[in-house]
Amino acid sequence: MIAQNKEHLINKYMQTKVNTLSPDDTFAEAIKKMLEAKTNGMVVVNKDFKIEGILSSWDLIQYLVPDYLEEDKHLASFESADVFAKRALEIKDEPVSKFMTKSVHTCNSSDSLMEAAIILSEFKIRQLPVVDENNKLVGYINRTDIKRAIGDVLNLQ
């Protein structure tokens, strides 16, 4: 049977176990949690579970690179080797709110999967936080979830 008449909603395919950080968590805590969870992205939420931002490994790495090297990339090969460690120690206590990405795309758990697919493909992002009608974080949906849904439609599994 081909499931073409079925409604494909986000809440059916999303992951409900989300790795989250608080905006007050430090750089070091963020690194620790990411390493433990073996993930490259975490959602930053306040105590009411409202989304404040998103933190990817890119954000962490970019923050580690001093601005002056970012502006002048051909200098990187001359930089002293201990700057890497020095910089990491320097920023380890700074709060996540300083380097997270603040503008976050989200989708609603009752939206159709097409909505999530559009956002993922348009902004070339890996995962999308899902919120309920009160804007509270309830899960996330990633590229694999979309593929699972396509697999269901095509009866591949």
Add this chain to the structure above:
Amino acid sequence: MDKLFILAIIIFLATYVIIITEKYHRTIIAMFGASLMVLLGIVNQERAIEGVDFNTLGLLIGMMVIVSIAKDSGMFQYVAIKAAKFGQGDPKKIFILLAGIVAVFSALLDNVTTVLLMVPVTLVVTNNLKVRPKPFLIATILLSNIGGASTLIGDPPNIMIGSAVGLSFNDFIVNLFPVTFIIGVATVAILAFIYRKEFVFNQDAKDAIMKFKPNEAITNKKLLWKSLLVLGIVLLGFFTHGSTHLEGATIALFGAALLLLMTVHEPEHNLREVEWTTIFFFVGLFILVTGLEEVGALHMMAGKIIEMTQGNVVSTTMVVLWFSAIFSAIVDNIPFVATMIPLIKDIGSITGMDLTPLWWALALGADIGGNATIVGASANVVVSGIAGREGHKIGFVEYLKIAVPMTTIAMVICTGYIYVRYLM
């Protein structure tokens, strides 16, 4: 008093005050004030446009385009890295060499561009040397403004003065380079003495520096040669424009067009890198000053200054030198110089005095006076901004303690130089 006269002065002063307080962006408020001058009929549009010195604008735009292309070749970083290696890892030698490079670059490039190129490489070098970057950064600020004072193209006030008065590139070098050279040497020597305890030699640091391969800084060899060729042509153009009678804008814009022709297919990005906010700031100021001129306010001011100095060349020159320095230490020197140029011309036409020393006094005071405070010149603000982000915040008072004595020494040297060379 005439209504337009009062209106013009109110608009001008209000604009000035807002520029100083930084309540709005200086470009926006200058454009707003300028358009009010025209809108209210203080100066008609035709006169307003005549008041804009397109030679100054063309020169600035041309140089901005050339530098925006040439800097991607890595040539400026190459020179700095090479200097660090030449200094054999000795912090004091490298300090002196880098300060010298800042002075030379800023004599040929705009000061802000110079520090934007030099601060990152300075931080990399001091990280390798394991010394505190702050002495190097303070030297960068001071020497960028001193070096900028030595040529026609080194600092916007000089461009404005040269363009308005018809002074050539060589006129600036012959008259200003000797004194800026002395000031530069004195400044570096005193700084090197003050910070002598920080320049600790370290064998590991030396090894790291000696491993530098300056060629790695060159990211694009073809671009490097093309840029050097065009910079050479532009410099040659400036060295000879006293006799070829080509205007500065002609030379700079030709260089820009030539470099674009040789390196770029789509100029959109490079033309966008021109600091249009600065260019529009100039346009606004030129029109504001034209408004003041039109109603006779500058003529009146000139009369007051002559009354004060009794038309004496020596005292007028000294007033211009020190007043320019103090004023430029506190506020942007560009609006100040834009106002002073027609005012000094008026002093000349009223008294018939030889204006030569006054122009050099104005240039030196406005360019070097900016050194005294951390907000005195755009280059200072840029350096302290980068330093702050890297955890080496240069405090306002901390900077004053070094910079005010250094600037005072520089102005005393200028006073002696101008007196001996032009007034004795």
